[in-house]
Amino acid sequence: MSTEPDISADNDEIARRSIGARRNPASQEAILDAAQAVMQEGGIAGFSIEAVARRARAGKPTIYRWWPHRTALMLDVYKRFKNARSFPDSGSLRSDLISFLEDHLLGFWQGSLCGTVYRAVVAEAQTDPEAAKVLKAYQAERLAYSAQMVDRAKARGEVPAATDGELIVDLVVSYAWHQLLLGQIDDAIARVPTVIDTILGGVRGYRE
Amino acid sequence: MSTEPDISADNDEIARRSIGARRNPASQEAILDAAQAVMQEGGIAGFSIEAVARRARAGKPTIYRWWPHRTALMLDVYKRFKNARSFPDSGSLRSDLISFLEDHLLGFWQGSLCGTVYRAVVAEAQTDPEAAKVLKAYQAERLAYSAQMVDRAKARGEVPAATDGELIVDLVVSYAWHQLLLGQIDDAIARVPTVIDTILGGVRGYRE
């Protein structure tokens, strides 16, 4: 998998300087590279602004100038991975949701650095109210966007128009979060079809 | 609600001393009281061993001696609340699950300190592998225990014997976690019946 941005072209360059009264793209990139590397090597616990600054050979003020919170920096690292993932549109809600849970959530987090980063972001949001606000907004946006899968199913007549698309997607995402935060991604991936079938079909043979 | 242990009888007592070569119960209680108070006043962010020690007028080594991790201390505070909550057994799976989600999860966390403490524990588990192990074990145990609700429904013939009880409960718990960690407990409580009905019945009118 080449989902991970390349950071092998390390900072062999000469020391960066100011390029005038504007942001230095090279510095920004070096900082993101460093943040990713630090997260990769030391995990969540070792992730600090100081460590990133050292690794990037950047001044702390430069980081604080462009990223108000540690969370903002982590989210930017996360977003580097989430590059143009086309949304599943297979023509079937079931396989759309399976692909969504298996590829876009669990599979995306598995193995790569993304899971680690996302866990850190969620953890940070429990401490920092500002981070909580950012994460909540991000989740709301993603939820609304993902609900389009259900909208398309409605258009196909696959589900009634009254179906609460956001709730369906919320159940899928909630399950993925729970598994991620408990470090059970690998186990969860094996059960994806069962989970989706349960969410779509409910408890088989349930007598109301 | 009087779910919260009383800590109003504050430490007006004289300074505690050693009572010999054994644990001082008064100190342990004072530390737990202080931990709860600190969490209550400063939230997760302000929670530090130093702050707890100051508040309890205890020495830091005394805390480190009895609680290896910060998480262990937080979990002990959490457990003070979780006093003998009897499990829902209403004779109907639907109302059992509604009560479970509304009272034992969301309602238990709402308002009281428990939600804050639990969020802190989950956050800590993302950083500290030891905390992760403890939390994972705790969740697995609770999951198996809660699945008994579905087992009783099976015995009543309400659901087929092949139903995956742990998956049903997992979906409910996952939803509760997601809402807790996003700070949306209040909104979530209003939607409890809809959520349970969706999990039990699936998407109404879904054509497989």
Next chain:
DNA sequence: CTCCAATCGAAACGATACGTTTCGTTATAT
């Protein structure tokens, strides 16, 4: 009864990270 051992609170330790401020340098924008 004597003394050992383990506890207690208090204080201080070095280390680390926080977020901010200063400084001299650089180069765009006006």
Next chain:
DNA sequence: ATATAACGAAACGTATCGTTTCGATTGGAG
């Protein structure tokens, strides 16, 4: 030509970490 704003570097004071000392306390072993 000059004001402006970014850059890296260094240092600031504050806070918490987890550990180490210290003297005082008191139960339990010998």
